[in-house]
Amino acid sequence: MLRLALYQPDIPQNTGTMLRMAACLGVPVEIVEPAGFDVSDRHLRRSGLDYLDHVTISRHRSWAAFEAWRREAEARLVLATTAGALPYTDFAFQAGDCILMGRESAGVPEVVHAAADARVVVPIRAGMRSLNVAIAAAMILGEGLRQVGSGDTVRAG
Numbered sequence: 001m002l003r004l005a006l007y008q009p010d011i012p013q014n015t016g017t018m019l020r021m022a023a024c025l026g027v028p029v030e031i032v033e034p035a036g037f038d039v040s041d042r043h044l045r046r047s048g049l050d051y052l053d054h055v056t057i058s059r060h061r062s063w064a065a066f067e068a069w070r071r072e073a074e075a076r077l078v079l080a081t082t083a084g085a086l087p088y089t090d091f092a093f094q095a096g097d098c099i100l101m102g103r104e105s106a107g108v109p110e111v112v113h114a115a116a117d118a119r120v121v122v123p124i125r126a127g128m129r130s131l132n133v134a135i136a137a138a139m140i141l142g143e144g145l146r147q148v149g150s151g152d153t154v155r156a157g
């Protein structure tokens with residue numbers, strides 16, 4: 001099973017969109033804190049609607065706590081980054097991979113880049129900065145699920 005990880009998310013609406021997507025696809029979510037907003041259930045419910053009851057969310061108080069969890073889980077860290085050299089469609093995903101999306105305002109620090117087992121990019125046209133983080137997450141997660149199998153999904157929505 002793939003996992004989606006959010007590194008210190010800034011924007012509750014994007015987080016809610018990714019949580020809703022994860023709920024629909026049966027993908028657990030790891031949230032690496034601190035976030036740029038209150039990640040309590042009450043605040044997430046506003047953006048994630050009633051989908052939060054259908055997604056497994058684990059919160060990690062820090063990058064170090066997340067890394068400790070990830071190493072124990074033996075999950076490969078696949079970082080989505082505009083600085084990546086490998087298009088996500090050319091990457092060979094494996095069950096157990098954890099796809100990490102960076103912070104909307106700043107991406108991730110070098111220590112996170114250094115910890116990544118792979119760094120993938122969504123190729124975009126020259127002169128464009130980046131896609132919305134939730135759109136990029138959907139594209140990358142969709143490809144990963146296509147490669148490893150989707151597990152919990154049963155019908156087209």
